[in-house]
Amino acid sequence: DIVMTQSPDSLTMSLGERATINCKSSQSVLYSSDSKNYLAWYQQKPGQPPKLLIYWASTRESGVPDRFSGSGSGTDFTLTISSLQAEDVAVYYCQQYYSTPWTFGQGTKVEIK
Amino acid sequence: QVQLQQSGPGLVRPSQTLSLTCAISGDSVSRNSAAWNWIRQSPSRGLEWLGRTYYRSRWYNDYAVSVKSRITINPDTSKNQLSLQLNSVTPEDTAVYYCARAPSGSYIDFWGQGTLVTVSS
Numbered sequence: 001d002i003v004m005t006q007s008p009d010s011l012t013m014s015l016g017e018r019a020t021i022n023c024k025s026s027q028s029v030l031y032s033s034d035s036k037n038y039l040a041w042y043q044q045k046p047g048q049p050p051k052l053l054i055y056w057a058s059t060r061e062s063g064v065p066d067r068f069s070g071s072g073s074g075t076d077f078t079l080t081i082s083s084l085q086a087e088d089v090a091v092y093y094c095q096q097y098y099s100t101p102w103t104f105g106q107g108t109k110v111e112i113k
Numbered sequence: 114q115v116q117l118q119q120s121g122p123g124l125v126r127p128s129q130t131l132s133l134t135c136a137i138s139g140d141s142v143s144r145n146s147a148a149w150n151w152i153r154q155s156p157s158r159g160l161e162w163l164g165r166t167y168y169r170s171r172w173y174n175d176y177a178v179s180v181k182s183r184i185t186i187n188p189d190t191s192k193n194q195l196s197l198q199l200n201s202v203t204p205e206d207t208a209v210y211y212c213a214r215a216p217s218g219s220y221i222d223f224w225g226q227g228t229l230v231t232v233s234s
């Protein structure tokens with residue numbers, strides 16, 4: 001199984017600050033035949049299912065604010081929130097869909113200072 | 114707009130079978146590119162993918178090794194839904210269970226509302 005490890009486990013930032021969440025996979029999730037990274041990011045608020053933010057490591061889902069961006073390739077990925085808003089308080093997960101079993105990171109909790 | 118509506122009991126006795134249903138609207142369970150998944154979430158295990166079913170000229174299933182001997186995911190094309198059965202449950206199976214769509218068999222773009230299932234006598 002591919003192990004996904006996120007850092008940090010939690011993040012406390014001020015409104016308007018830049019938040020960065022890292023995700024590392026135990027093996028590459030870059031598929032050579034299509035040059036795509038099989039990596040997604042989700043946001044989960046209390047009592048709700050996860051919500052898709054980013055797929056193919058850097059493609060923003062329709063309707064997701066452009067302050068959210070994804071980057072990275074191979075085994076190292078980053079989710080960036082360029083200017084933290086109050087409504088961004090949530091837990092964020094990365095997930096690989098390169099091979100089954102699909103696996104998720106342990107989550108990063110983002111809070112406002 | 115795709116909607117996934119889950120139903121099923123919230124309490125299951127140990128050694129019994131957990132059964133959940135996910136009714137699909139806005140898409141077809143037999144669409145020849147989507148995959149339909151069950152995922153659970155607990156404080157101890159985090160988000161755990163359990164398995165999927167998908168149609169590519171015939172039906173396929175993939176299951177996580179951790180539950181492979183106990184799990185069945187079935188599509189019901191007449192009702193446009195999918196089901197989850199997990200046999201011989203223990204308290205470790207207590208979790209919020211989600212059904213979810215992967216539109217091209219890859220990332221997940223729609224989730225059901227979640228069902229908290231507690232395994233307890």
